[in-house]
Amino acid sequence: MRSCSNFRDAGWDANGFRPGAVCQPPTQHCETAVPDNASRLGAENLPVKLAVSAGIVISAAIALLTLAKAQNLNSELKHVIVPLNSTRWVSLAAVNIERGVEYPSVVSLKGNVEMKVPVCVSDGTEFGRICDGQMIVRADEAQVHEDTGEIEAHGTVVITHGKL
Numbered sequence: 081m082r083s084c085s086n087f088r089d090a091g092w093d094a095n096g097f098r099p100g101a102v103c104q105p106p107t108q109h110c111e112t113a114v115p116d117n118a119s120r121l122g123a124e125n126l127p128v129k130l131a132v133s134a135g136i137v138i139s140a141a142i143a144l145l146t147l148a149k150a151q152n153l154n155s156e157l158k159h160v161i162v163p164l165n166s167t168r169w170v171s172l173a174a175v176n177i178e179r180g181v182e183y184p185s186v187v188s189l190k191g192n193v194e195m196k197v198p199v200c201v202s203d204g205t206e207f208g209r210i211c212d213g214q215m216i217v218r219a220d221e222a223q224v225h226e227d228t229g230e231i232e233a234h235g236t237v238v239i240t241h242g243k244l
Contacts, residue, residue: 157194162187164197164229168209171196172224184227193219195231196242216242 159173163183175191189195195218200211220235 157192160187162224162226164224164226168198168200170198170224174222184225187224187226189219189222189224191220193217193222193233195219195222195224197231199241214242216240 156175157173158175158177159171160177160179161169161171162179164170172187172189173192173194174189176189178188179185194216197215197217198211199213199215200209202208203210217231217233217237217239219233219237222231222233224231
């Protein structure tokens, strides 16, 4: 940075001078504290700095929108428990659930479907059952037949075992 008390230059404020500033009168002594090319280094890197900053801002916005969408899907889920075969209950969750008025009916589930079905076997008595965990079915869409217990899952379907 050049330092003079009397100068003629365009483009710099009163706090500093641009490299190559002319001091008046010519006999006055000017000191240079920073090399002349040092002030140009920031200007040459400005497009790169702007591109990196824009990339960071865009990445953060995409991450926030993804999180907001995932939270929105989970908060919109509807839950219902329906009887199957009049002997066991099934927990259903989905974005959209439609069921007929009369029992038994077909329950239609759409969007982020999750069904939890107990895994039970008869113990030999008329109504006795031994249950060990549950089958968890996740799908894009599904229909559950209350009278037969049949499940028709469509789209991406994943079946796992869970504990009661």
